[in-house]
Amino acid sequence: MPLHERDIHYFIEATVAYLNKITGNEIVLRDPTIEFQSLVFSAHTGLFLLSGDANGFVYFTTSQQFLLHLHTARHNRGRFSEENSHDVMVDITGTIAHSVQKRFGPSLHLSEPRIFSTVPDDPIEMPPAVFVQPIMWRKEHAYFVLGLATSETT
Amino acid sequence: MTGTEIYKRTAAYEREASTIRLHAPQWKLLLAYDGQRSLAEVALSADVSFAEALPLTEKFLTSGWIEEQPITLDQYLKRTGASDVSAIGAAVPPAVVLHAPRSETAAAPPPPLEPETPAAPLPPPLMPKVATPPALSTPPPPATASEIKVQQGPMRLSAVVDYITSLVGNTALGQLLVYRVFLQVPPELLQAEDISSVHLVNDTSLIRSESLKKAIARAVNEVAKRPLPDGVYAPA
Numbered sequence: 001m002p003l004h005e006r007d008i009h010y011f012i013e014a015t016v017a018y019l020n021k022i023t024g025n026e027i028v029l030r031d032p033t034i035e036f037q038s039l040v041f042s043a044h045t046g047l048f049l050l051s052g053d054a055n056g057f058v059y060f061t062t063s064q065q066f067l068l069h070l071h072t073a074r075h076n077r078g079r080f081s082e083e084n085s086h087d088v089m090v091d092i093t094g095t096i097a098h099s100v101q102k103r104f105g106p107s108l109h110l111s112e113p114r115i116f117s118t119v120p121d122d123p124i125e126m127p128p129a130v131f132v133q134p135i136m137w138r139k140e141h142a143y144f145v146l147g148l149a150t151s152e153t154t
Numbered sequence: 155m156t157g158t159e160i161y162k163r164t165a166a167y168e169r170e171a172s173t174i175r176l177h178a179p180q181w182k183l184l185l186a187y188d189g190q191r192s193l194a195e196v197a198l199s200a201d202v203s204f205a206e207a208l209p210l211t212e213k214f215l216t217s218g219w220i221e222e223q224p225i226t227l228d229q230y231l232k233r234t235g236a237s238d239v240s241a242i243g244a245a246v247p248p249a250v251v252l253h254a255p256r257s258e259t260a261a262a263p264p265p266p267l268e269p270e271t272p273a274a275p276l277p278p279p280l281m282p283k284v285a286t287p288p289a290l291s292t293p294p295p296p297a298t299a300s301e302i303k304v305q306q307g308p309m310r311l312s313a314v315v316d317y318i319t320s321l322v323g324n325t326a327l328g329q330l331l332v333y334r335v336f337l338q339v340p341p342e343l344l345q346a347e348d349i350s351s352v353h354l355v356n357d358t359s360l361i362r363s364e365s366l367k368k369a370i371a372r373a374v375n376e377v378a379k380r381p382l383p384d385g386v387y388a389p390a
């Protein structure tokens with residue numbers, strides 16, 4: 001039995017809720033797209049592989065500036081480094097993992113987060129289609145990307 | 155709003171029409187409300203995406219230019235194809251006000267696939283609260299693969315997206331249902347038609363390939379359990 005749409009949407013809700021908490025509800029969701037031929041990767045990415053009730057992957061990818069703004073909003077200081085980018089992404093993926101595990105329990109397994117810059121070290125198999133939810137904050141873009149196996153539809 | 159609501163223009167609209175200033179696409183939508191067709195059908199006919207139609211409809215309601223068109227239980231039963239109330243197991247007809255039929259012979263639009271608990275709170279109802287009607291009819295059974303038929307004209311991708319989205323009654327969840335549908339469409343057919351992505355609001359693509367039209371119609375049938383309406387096809 002595949003996950004219901006509202007369960008899938010919970011991944012996006014959890015991510016946006018966390019970002020809104022930091023940004024004071026300034027996150028803007030743009031119109032989503034379905035991509036068939038390519039994956040979108042920005043400067044920094046945190047990715048989970050899904051198994052159990054759903055198979056595939058989800059990831060959050062964003063620019064350095066977006067993470068800088070998040071870091072500044074959270075820690076109220078401007079000094080920012082590559083290491084800080086990694087830390088902010090760890091916070092985001094940790095929040096997603098915590099929220100998802102709390103909701104779904106052991107029925108949905110999330111891999112350890114893979115955090116990387118630019119493109120993944122290990123190739124990711126492109127599913128037939130991916131759902132891309134663009135997110136904007138202070139003119140900076142981020143993307144929440146969901147790729148489900150075809151078998152998740154029936 | 156779920157897309158099944160039916161609206162008509164009001165006397166206030168008639169009085170104010172000469173002073174109303176709107177963009178042309180908004181006029182097209184406003185003039186399409188006829189007290190006969192559902193919001194989803196009106197949006198399709200006006201070439202306005204369902205996502206765009208929702209805030210515009212709310213604006214028109216707030217301005218008092220349109221109002222919801224109530225119908226009787228009898229009209230509703232005719233619209234849904236149920237012969238009488240006993241057929242649906244109700245001893246006494248519930249006191250409900252429902253939406254109007256397009257005509258007695260027209261096919262009823264599919265009831266929305268309401269999520270059990272919507273992910274986001276829905277806006278307050280625009281009509282006075284009425285009793286929730288029982289499940290009066292079951293949705294039409296999905297067609298078998300051999301029964302899938304498509305029209306000759308090109309398929310408007312935006313209309314397909316809006317139709318699927320309207321089935322759920324929640325835009326965000328409806329868009330994920332669209333995603334599930336397209337997971338079932340063979341990528342090679344999309345590639346052959348140069349479709350590398352689908353914009354879930356206002357996609358301008360027209361599908362001309364018969365095999366791709368059939369694949370999309372089949373995927374909607376399988377995943378959303380509904381046949382595609384003829385309105386998703388542009389004139390040939």
